[in-house]
Amino acid sequence: MGDLLFNITDWMRGTVLLDWAFWMQETAFSLFMVENFWNVPIAQAIHILAIGAAFGSVLMVVLRVNGMAGAGLTFEQTAARFVPWVRWGLLVIVLSGLAMIMAEPVRNMINAVFWIKMIALIVMVLVSLSWIGSVRSAAQTAGAAYIGTGGAKATGWLIMALWCLIIVCGRWIAYVPV
Amino acid sequence: MYYPEPTTIWESIQYSPLGIFIAESTWAFPTIETIHVIALVTVLGTIFVMDLRLLGVASKNYPITSMSRDTLKWTWGGFILAAITGTLLYISKTSSYMINPFFMGKMVLLAIAGLNMAYFHFVTWKTVANWDTSPVVPMGAKVAGITSLIFWITIVFFGRAIGFTLGIYDCYMVGQGDDGFIVSMLAGIACAGA
Numbered sequence: 001m002g003d004l005l006f007n008i009t010d011w012m013r014g015t016v017l018l019d020w021a022f023w024m025q026e027t028a029f030s031l032f033m034v035e036n037f038w039n040v041p042i043a044q045a046i047h048i049l050a051i052g053a054a055f056g057s058v059l060m061v062v063l064r065v066n067g068m069a070g071a072g073l074t075f076e077q078t079a080a081r082f083v084p085w086v087r088w089g090l091l092v093i094v095l096s097g098l099a100m101i102m103a104e105p106v107r108n109m110i111n112a113v114f115w116i117k118m119i120a121l122i123v124m125v126l127v128s129l130s131w132i133g134s135v136r137s138a139a140q141t142a143g144a145a146y147i148g149t150g151g152a153k154a155t156g157w158l159i160m161a162l163w164c165l166i167i168v169c170g171r172w173i174a175y176v177p178v
Numbered sequence: 179m180y181y182p183e184p185t186t187i188w189e190s191i192q193y194s195p196l197g198i199f200i201a202e203s204t205w206a207f208p209t210i211e212t213i214h215v216i217a218l219v220t221v222l223g224t225i226f227v228m229d230l231r232l233l234g235v236a237s238k239n240y241p242i243t244s245m246s247r248d249t250l251k252w253t254w255g256g257f258i259l260a261a262i263t264g265t266l267l268y269i270s271k272t273s274s275y276m277i278n279p280f281f282m283g284k285m286v287l288l289a290i291a292g293l294n295m296a297y298f299h300f301v302t303w304k305t306v307a308n309w310d311t312s313p314v315v316p317m318g319a320k321v322a323g324i325t326s327l328i329f330w331i332t333i334v335f336f337g338r339a340i341g342f343t344l345g346i347y348d349c350y351m352v353g354q355g356d357d358g359f360i361v362s363m364l365a366g367i368a369c370a371g372a
Contacts, residue, residue: 041342045335048219052334056223059252069248073240081237167219168212175208 006177008112017109024105033103040103047096054089055163057082058128062156065135065148075139075146079132090125113176117169124162131155186349186370192272200270207270214263218337220256224249225330232323238313242306275340276368277347279360284336291329298322 012018024030033039063069064078101108108114131152139146148156181198184190191197200206230236231245268275275281302318309315347361349369357365 037342041338042335045338048215048334048338049222049331052219052222053226054223055219056225056227059220059223060227060248063248070240071244081240164216167216171212171215172208 002177005112009110009176009178012110012112012115018106021105021109024102024109027102029099030102030105033099040100043096043099043103047093047100050089050092050096051167054086054093057085057089058159058163061086061132062160065156066153067147072144074144075135075142079136083132086128107178108173111173111176111178113169113173117166117173120162120166120169124159124166127155127162128159131159186273186368188272188276188368191269194269196266197269197272200266207267210263210266214260214267217256217259217263218334221253221260222330222334224253224256225326228253229323229327232315232319233327234313234315234320239311241310242315242319243310271344273349273368274344274347277349277352277361277364278340278343279347279364280336280339280343282364284333284340287329287333287336291326291333294322294325294329 033043060069060082061078064073064075070078135148135152138149138152181193182189184193192201200210227237228245228249231238231240231242237245298319302316302322305316309319347364349365352361352365352369
């Protein structure tokens with residue numbers, strides 16, 4: 001596994017990604033991120049806080065579909081409470097993530113795990129959007145008694161698993177051999 | 179690898195077989211750290227949900243007892259997992275953590291956050307039947323909510339700061355320059371006997 005990831009990273013070194021990373025490194029914003037010792041840890045702390053807010057909100061929606069939370073509420077009420085927190089949370093995650101990429105462009109852009117994380121993030125967002133749409137229409141008539149089908153419940157847990165996979169990749173960007 | 183004879187209780191922990199294993203293994207520390215992050219975002223996420231209800235910011239029409247039932251088991255489950263994984267990380271670099279102001283600060287903040295939660299559950303919670311379904315909660319519950327939010331946000335920042343400052347502070351460097359009050363005080367605990 002380590003060898004495979006290293007080989008992918010090694011291949012990336014010969015692509016245009018490296019030129020982009022070098023260009024990013026020279027931008028004013030990149031220099032700003034590295035000139036103060038605390039900028040990167042602050043960006044990371046904001047990243048984690050936003051992940052907490054979004055992760056907790058997704059968990060509450062998944063638990064509602066599983067009949068394990070939000071008793072007495074319709075799915076629409078649960079979604080109205082938590083989905084905006086996922087959206088805004090994701091926006092903060094992306095912005096703080098961009099700041100971290102700009103701080104260390106080469107370490108991120110020339111890193112197989114970083115790109116696996118980006119693919120997992122896109123898959124997670126697409127699966128979530130399609131899931132929430134289908135659950136919404138299925139839940140409309142059931143009212144507060146709504147509980148998801150086996151497929152809807154399992155997809156909810158799959159989304160949680162994808163969040164965890166993204167977190168795993170996030171941490172291993174720092175440790176994978178490059 | 180050669181390890182010196184431990185001179186402090188912290189080095190004895192660090193140079194234990196488990197401490198050495200986690201420190202030397204290529205996968206153990208990152209794996210435990212990853213589980214720590216997943217556990218802590220579970221704690222954070224569920225605590226935010228409960229705190230925002232207490233503050234009357236969100237879920238205003240959802241009973242507080244129901245919100246507590248939905249979130250508390252996840253908060254505790256996540257916290258126990260974070261505590262176990264945190265302890266394992268601590269074992270691998272005990273002496274560095276003991277003299278790190280952000281690590282010791284984080285432990286103090288965790289203790290205060292715990293006391294805040296205990297006070298809320300054992301005192302404020304007694305009258306919950308009176309305000310369970312009300313969007314307006316008593317001042318005690320609001321204070322618990324805002325205190326919890328502030329402390330947990332600070333705990334995350336301190337947690338991240340530990341990773342960036344580990345190794346900056348060291349028992350062998352204490353006393354050779356201007357250490358500052360906090361580091362000098364921590365050295366009294368961390369470097370005793372060294």
